[in-house]
Amino acid sequence: LIGLQAYFYLFRPYRNRIETLEKAAEESEQAEHIRREFVANVSHELKTPLTSISGFIETLQAGAAEDPEIRSRFIDIIAIETSRLKRLIEDLLVLSDIENKRESEDREFNVNEAIERTVEILKPIAEEKEICILQELDKDMHLSGSVDRFRQMMLNLIENAIKYSYKGQKIWVRALKKDGEIEVSVRDEGIGIAPEHHQRLFERFYRVDKSRSKKVGGTGLGLSIVKHIAVLFGASLRVESQVGQGATFYVTFHSRK
């Protein structure tokens, strides 16, 4: 028995070390798997619009261009697919900038100003669907970090609220002080999201309904960008939603004192 005890005593440190190494290997394998999956997804997302563009160009070249109606319809499709590609590449660049910590300037900024300017940019898109964006903002709220990233996050959340709302609905953008924290939320009355999807929404290229996302011009990267920015700010992120009852996304900025 003493021999056995001595054995465990002597080898325990090694066993712990082996376990640590095994865990590190498992983690790096998992990271590699995620990276490979991402590359495969990106390739697929790039290839789909490109295949469509080259198909329509070939058909035009083969004679379809002679019919003015067909020509104009095909050129419209090519334009839509091209802007899809452009959006996808822009989102990929934003994601890569954040992941590589290519940080824009960090400073203290006014939360209300940042939100108001973002809403201003999106108002014309909302108006196209007769959607009204209402704002409820507490006074004198400041955060420190990159204001550009903060605005990008608000842009993605409000854009989604517009995309997944029906004509004539309302969107509420709130920023409220709560126990020393700042809670920013974007609420819509749109299609909503079933609870079983909530956990995976923030993954890259995860979509509840792929064809609807594409129809409204989604890239599948918007919420993963939101998540990355929330992490940069040390903020927490959650969603409350049921199918058919709209969705509310909350970002809570904790005080860093």
Ligand code: ADP
């Ligand atoms: P996408 O570009 O497809 O909108 P996101 O990463 O921004 O990608 O969002 C992921 C998915 O989450 C969307 O495809 C959509 O299914 C769902 N989603 C995001 N925001 C909302 C919302 N406000 N209402 C309903 N569904 C939403």
